[in-house]
Amino acid sequence: MNLKKYFLPYINLTLLYVLASFILRLVLLFHPITQSKFSFVSILKIFSFGLLSDILIFTIASIFLWLYLIFLSETKYNKPWGYLIFGTYITILLYILSGKTILHEYGGVLPMLGIIFVGTKTLLFGTQLFIPKFRKQIRFASFIFTIFLFSLIVIQNALSEFFFWNEFGVKYNFIAVDYLVYTNTVIGNIMESYPVIPLFIGVGLLTTIATYIIVKKSKFYLENLPSFIDKLKIAGIYFILFIVSLNLIPILAKQENSTNIFTNELQANGIYKFYGAFMNSELDFFTFYNTIPESEAYKLVRNQIPEMAENSTLRTIKTDTTEKKMNVVLITIESLSSEYMKMYGSEKNITPFLDSLALQSLNFSNLFATGNRTVRGLEAMTLSIPPTPGESVVKRKDNKNKFSTASIFASKGYQVKYLYGGDAYFDNMRDFFSGNGYDIIDKTTFSEDEITFANIWGVCDGDMANKAIKTMNEEAKTGKPFFNHWMTVSNHRPFTYPDKIDISPNRKSRDGGVKYTDYALRNFFKMAEKQTWFKNTVFVIVADHCASSSGKTELPMDKYRIPAMIYAPGFVKSTNNNKLMSQIDLMPTLFGLLNFEYQSKFYGQDVLKETYKPRAFIATYEDLGYIKDNILTIHSPVKKAKQFELKRIENEKIDADNQIYYEEVLMKNKREDLIKEATAYYQTAADMLQKKKYEK
Structure with a gap:
């Protein structure tokens, strides 16, 4: 057979x-x-x-x-089947050529691909039908x-x-x-x-x-x-x-x-x-994760965030001093892991400027990124909300008119812009930021003479720095304060950049990418110091996420530790804050420094207030982590929870405040109170988004 x-x-x-x-x-x-x-x-x-x-x-x-x-x-070439099949091919080809197919609705190269595929099939079948010897x-x-x-x-x-x-x-x-x-x-x-x-x-x-x-x-x-x-x-x-x-x-x-x-x-x-x-790019929290009664969830979050409403994070942030409407420049740096900086143990000297700036700033040495992608960092800095499972809010359809950093600044009369050296179409950034009140300055707004170097991710950070200075000078002329959020691009594969540093761009190394971004930021601040608006400006510098997120456990701690600082000579004192905190806390802390009074829905808090209780959030698309009391709690699909005791791995060469490595030891006896607390945060965040309670 x-x-x-x-x-x-x-x-x-x-x-x-x-x-x-x-x-x-x-x-x-x-x-x-x-x-x-x-x-x-x-x-x-x-x-x-x-x-x-x-x-x-x-x-x-x-x-x-x-x-x-x-x-x-x-047998398919026998009469009448061969002619019927050939006629069908001809009909389909003519239909595609008519320009009225679903392929044309999607656009792009799809119509051409359809024509090539069906045209080739028609030609080959016709040849075999009419010239059997081939x-x-x-x-x-x-x-x-x-x-x-x-x-x-x-x-x-x-x-x-x-x-x-x-x-x-x-x-x-x-x-x-x-x-x-x-x-x-x-x-x-x-x-x-x-x-x-x-x-x-x-x-x-x-x-x-x-x-x-x-x-x-x-x-x-x-x-x-x-x-x-x-x-x-x-x-x-x-x-x-x-x-x-x-x-x-x-x-x-x-x-x-x-x-x-x-x-x-x-x-x-x-x-x-x-x-x-x-x-499963979007995971429904209430289907895949442990939940508790809604009232209990909000009550647990209220223990951390005083004065919250009963079933919402809405509250009033009050101040007893005059607001300071200073300009604010938020610089989110691509893939800047803490381990790249000297203060956290690096001996490579690839961030000399940021190392020096941290010592002149209010430095946050125990801050964790919420996720492992740029869109998570942008979500955290813009919406100040814990990461919810699946895609970042930035990538979702329902991503507009949210209560955001921009909405606070806009209510105070600020000009609000998002600056990005690439095309903001990528990662849905244009849709998200424009839908939340930002004007966008990206690669498409550059003239040819403003670009000295670019790769697939966009113009180099040096060119973006020049564009940022021009933009801020124009904003300063209006007499209104400005808030600009700049996202860097150079610390990203392929790690190509202008030949300005002592690491050759031909090496295409991450060290080079990091050092070039550091170089570009040094030049930006040199230019900024010469501008009239500089003395009235606060600079917030933070990484979007770490360069790598892989490790032995689902959420390795060192892969989420990122540098963050607030720099404003004459306004913010240079000191180190080692409180455990999340990326979502950085902007509310800034608002506290500026004495802003506002209605807030943020989960993030002012970590400089005595009422703040240290905790942090770290997550992948599926694993939702909560750090508190030296314990990492992880919620995962389907309705799983595990906990790790965090044992610090000491490096004698690093200050106690800057230790970033931990051994994560699986706990047999779980802290149920922390499991519930983690559930409460993530459940209420999902509830706020799902029920549109996080709108502007």
């Missing part, structure tokens, strides 16, 4: 996928970012469960291969192309997973979904970050070799096309495999339950992880 041989294309491509996945897991296991040791049982689980998962996933993905193979036939050659070429395409996807995916791990220390997640949306920026980033020509050559060579071997071992299918009855049998067998795979894959995913996050990530299938992230 030849039925088994008809499965050779599927079997051989599956073997290629399994081999590529095995090699990838092996490489990632020994990757420098995989900071963990694995037991024999863990390694066995990683590779055995991983193998089974890969086979099941490829079975699902190969549905397109089977559709192609099933429709390989001689039929076998065209079919063979088509078969080679199909196998080449599948092989290319398999090899390219393995390479992509490697680079994603190299950047984030995990398999595909929500970030990969974002990258699919912002294809142009991401492709540009890859082109500028990696040696793409050698990579393309290598991928092409491997794909060609794989295609040659698979075609050679699978051409029985072409030489002995199955009969209609055989195709029914083949389809039946594949249908059974498809259904079995569909049901087993989620069960296997549940076996990713190790306390070592790297074990789970290595065991997982990247494609399935991508699918999961795509389908």
Whole structure:
């Protein structure tokens, strides 16, 4: 019976996928970012469960291969079927050419891709229909192309997973979904970050070799096309495999339950992880997390935030002194981990200016970022709200007219702007900031003579600094105070920048990216000091998130510790504040320094007030962390909670206030009061957003 041989294309491509996945897991296991040791049982689980998962996933993905193979036939060219099929192709092609299809509604390159695909299919089918002597050659070429395409996807995916791990220390997640949306920026980033020509050559060579071997071992299918009855049998067998795979894959995913996050990530299938992230970019808190009665939740938050309303964070912030309507410049620095600065232990001297500025500022040495992406940092600094599961509010449809930093400044008569060296379209920033009262200054507003250097992320921070000074000079002429939020871009792969520092831009290193941003900020402040508005301006400098978020646990503490400072010579005294605090507390603390009186919905608090009770929030898209009393509480789907005791790892070379490394020890006996308190914060934040109680 030849039925088994008809499965050779599927079997051989599956073997290629399994081999590529095995090699990838092996490489990632020994990757420098995989900071963990694995037991024999863990390694066995990683590779055995991983193998089974890969086979099941490829079975699902190969549905397109089977559709192609099933429709390989001689009889479809017989009369009248051949003419009917050819006529259908012609009709579809004309329909797309009419410009009235759903492809045209989406726009972009989709209509052209549709025309190319259907046009090619029409041409090839017509040639085989009307010139039968070319039929076998065209079919063979088509078969080679199909196998080449599948092989290319398999090899390219393995390479992509490697680079994603190299950047984030995990398999595909929500970030990969974002990258699919912002294809142009991401492709540009890859082109500028990696040696793409050698990579393309290598991928092409491997794909060609794989295609040659698979075609050679699978051409029985072409030489002995199955009969209609055989195709029914083949389809039946594949249908059974498809259904079995569909049901087993989620069960296997549940076996990713190790306390070592790297074990789970290595065991997982990247494609399935991508699918999961795509389908669950927004997580409903009330479905996936532990909850408590609403009244109890707000009561617990009220213990931390006095004078709150009964079922809302609404309250009045009062002052007994005169408001100071000073200009405010908020500088959010891309990926500036605390560990890059000298005061936190770095010996690289890559932030000399920021190191000196911190000593002249009100410095916050125990501040944690809410998340691991720029949009989380922007959300925290703009909305002063704990991170809610799924996407940041910045990326959501319901992201406008929120109670925000901008709404406070606007109510005080300030001019409000968001400054960004890239295109604010990226990460939905334009939609979010314009929808919350900000005027936007981004790359699209630059004239050619204002740009000396740019890469895929936008103009360099030096050019943005010059633009910021021009913008603020114009604002100062109006006589109204201004609030400008500037987001830097240079500390980001591909780490290319003007040749202005002692680290060559040809190295494309993160150290260089950090040091160039530091250099650009030094020049910005040099220029600012010469302006008439400088003495009446407060500068808030903070990172958006750390450069990396991967570690042995879901939320490694050092990967969320970021530098933050408020600088205003003659107004703010230089001192260090070591209270545990969150990114969401920084702007309310500034408002306290300015003696602002206002109606507030912020979860963030003025940490300089005696009523403040230290705590911090850190999170990924799914894991919601709450730090208090040297305990890290983590809430995760589905309705899970765990706690870690935080034991500081001392570095004798660093001051006690600046220690950033902790051992996270899983607690067997949980602090239920902290679990409830963490639940209360995240639950009420989700409730406020869901019920539109956080509107302006």
